[in-house]
Amino acid sequence: MSVPHVDPALYDAQLQSKAERTQAQFSRFSPPALDVFASAKTHYRMRAEFRTWHEEDDLFYAMFEPGNNKQPIRIDQCPMVSARIESVMFDLLDAIRPVHELRHRLFQVDFLSTLSGELLVSLLYHRKIGDQWREAVAPLRDLFGIDIVGRSRKNKIILNRDFVTEQLLIGDKTYSYQQIENSFTQPNAEVCRKMIEWAVDVTRAEKQTDLIEFYCGNGNFTLPLAQNFRRVVATEISKTSVAAARKNIEDNGIANIDILRMPSEDLVQVLRGEKQTRKVEGLNLEACDFTTVFVDPPRSGLDDATVLQVQEYDRILYISCNPDTLEQNLETLVQTHRIERFALFDQFPYTEHRECGVYLVRR
Numbered sequence: 043m044s045v046p047h048v049d050p051a052l053y054d055a056q057l058q059s060k061a062e063r064t065q066a067q068f069s070r071f072s073p074p075a076l077d078v079f080a081s082a083k084t085h086y087r088m089r090a091e092f093r094t095w096h097e098e099d100d101l102f103y104a105m106f107e108p109g110n111n112k113q114p115i116r117i118d119q120c121p122m123v124s125a126r127i128e129s130v131m132f133d134l135l136d137a138i139r140p141v142h143e144l145r146h147r148l149f150q151v152d153f154l155s156t157l158s159g160e161l162l163v164s165l166l167y168h169r170k171i172g173d174q175w176r177e178a179v180a181p182l183r184d185l186f187g188i189d190i191v192g193r194s195r196k197n198k199i200i201l202n203r204d205f206v207t208e209q210l211l212i213g214d215k216t217y218s219y220q221q222i223e224n225s226f227t228q229p230n231a232e233v234c235r236k237m238i239e240w241a242v243d244v245t246r247a248e249k250q251t252d253l254i255e256f257y258c259g260n261g262n263f264t265l266p267l268a269q270n271f272r273r274v275v276a277t278e279i280s281k282t283s284v285a286a287a288r289k290n291i292e293d294n295g296i297a298n299i300d301i302l303r304m305p306s307e308d309l310v311q312v313l314r315g316e317k318q319t320r321k322v323e324g325l326n327l328e329a330c331d332f333t334t335v336f337v338d339p340p341r342s343g344l345d346d347a348t349v350l351q352v353q354e355y356d357r358i359l360y361i362s363c364n365p366d367t368l369e370q371n372l373e374t375l376v377q378t379h380r381i382e383r384f385a386l387f388d389q390f391p392y393t394e395h396r397e398c399g400v401y402l403v404r405r
């Protein structure tokens with residue numbers, strides 16, 4: 043992970059410039075005014091991954107210039123990560139440094155924290171770890187009040203838990219989300235809250251119809267969106283995320299969501315009647331009245347078949363972490379739909395990354 047230069051004095055101007063670039067990039071699609079959602083200026087990342095560097099007796103967190111992984115740049119402070127992560131990360135390395143069993147061939151440390159201060163730390167090794175490692179690391183769990191996962195090739199040791207439970211206040215309801223180590227979660231929790239509230243707001247009028255969702259992750263948007271629909275059917279490829287989504291639905295007492303573990307491409311074929319699978323048995327998809335589709339794809343955006351499928355629905359909600367693939371997909375989508383709402387969410391301050399939200403309605 044590259045570590046951006048965090049300078050709160052520059053934040054507002056940088057966000058303004060992101061907004062201007064976004065307006066310019068999408069102006070030919072005639073979107074409405076851009077809603078801009080800012081981030082906190084420091085301590086905004088709830089998860090972060092750091093390479094470690096060994097130099098004789100020294101051990102430190104390191105980052106690298108692109109294309110140069112031989113020349114480490116030492117990280118001695120990190121105002122972009124949550125206050126909880128920053129309060130632990132350097133003291134933790136101080137505790138690991140003198141203990142051979144803990145530092146030998148340690149190459150990465152991952153942190154996953156929550157707004158309420160839970161913290162899970164994963165230590166990644168280029169060697170096999172076992173009982174001796176477990177014994178050596180156990181005191182750190184109590185010292186820092188953290189859960190710990192040790193990972194080496196084909197081996198994972200868990201001290202207490204391999205997940206955190208995030209609580210997000212969306213409107214007037216708090217949703218609880220299990221977030222599992224090493225699976226996708228939105229990094230900036232406060233901006234994530236704003237994205238979900240925006241998504242709930244733009245689909246508010248749609249109560250009597252059904253929602254189809256592609257790329258649902260752990261149900262991050264799915265759970266709060268369900269209040270706006272009669273029924274929700276959502277798909278996700280990752281086994282871990284599907285398990286978390288199902289647990290989150292249960293924990294939050296939501297009864298109108300079905301999660302499918304299936305690549306989006308396969309669900310598209312099922313919906314087009316081109317593929318049959320036992321995974322959809324009992325779901326009675328034919329009885330659904332899918333008027334709205336929600337997509338939150340990876341950086342590669344939507345493949346051609348999914349774009350065509352998405353066009354089948356009257357309303358399209360699209361959250362994108364890559365404006366360039368969003369732009370490509372919109373070339374097709376605006377032929378049948380017009381953009382009604384347009385938003386920029388600053389998930390990644392001080393970087394070039396822009397996260398956009400678009401809500402389209404059939405022309």
Ligand SMILES: C[S@@+](CC[C@H](N)C(=O)[O-])C[C@H]1O[C@@H](n2cnc3c(N)ncnc32)[C@H](O)[C@@H]1O
Nearest residue numbers: 226257258259262278279280305306338339340
């Ligand atoms: C940008 S994340 C969004 C997840 C979720 N909406 C959230 O807010 O946390 C994209 C998700 O798409 C999933 N994914 C990637 N390729 C997929 C595919 N071909 N079919 C279904 N899901 C896929 C990833 O596992 C990941 O959970």
